[in-house]
Amino acid sequence: MIVVIATRNKHKVEEIRACLGEGFDYLTLRDFPNAPVPVEDQPTFAGNATKKASLLARWLAEQRLQSQTVFVLADDSGLEVDALGGAPGVNSARFAALDRGGQSNSTDAENNTKLLRLLVGVPPDRRTARFRCAIALARVAPASRAGDESEPSGTRVARGEPLIFEGTCEGRILESPRGTAGFGYDPLFLPDGHAQTFAELGDEVKNKISHRARALAKLRRWFAEQRRHD
DSSP, rough: OOOOOOOOHHHHHHHHHHHHSSEEEEEGGGGOTSOOOOOOOOOSSSHHHHHHHHHHHHHHHHHHHOOOOOEEEEEEEEEEEGGGGTBBGGGGTTTTTTGGGSSOOHHHHHHHHHHHHTTTTGGGGGGGEEEEEEEEEEEEGGGGGGOOOTTTTTOOOSSSSOOEEEEEEEEOOOSOOOSSSSSSTGGEEETOOOOOHHHHHHHHHHHHSSSHHHHHHHHHHHHHHHHHHO
């Protein structure tokens, strides 16, 4: 079974592979340099993940590449800070760039700097936040059936919706970064029940409690259920 991860972000790929585990042949967008690039303009993480998974699955069906079952896995995730009304939310990757009127992603340092600036003076008990992840899974239809109606499960995407698996991790935003591992807002995010940030915990712990790990655990159970029925 092939799983095509719809990203070029090596950090996401590493987390997804670690959480989803063995038993799959993994590919990423780096293996398909001509794949279409969707505009992530949906108001929700699930909406953006669905758009990415559907577009790539349709494109792959047209390539007539599949010799076995192929799934597209698309992730959209980000940080929601309560004191900022849920921002940066779906704009997490381009949070700082929005100030310049841009839509491209900002650097992690730029995003973290903006977040800390907006939270200056906000006391610890009001710095609550969460990471949220939505994963869309779409099955690539065989090329000869790419125009068929989708099955009710949504696992064929010719005209149907991908399956959605979601996960969250609650915590709060610190006043300064801690740790050098991870990426994005990890050095600022202290998950509930832990004394270390995502950037300090290490992959073994993070890949058990993170928003992406929790969404992927649901997906892993779904795959296991499908295999039992095969």
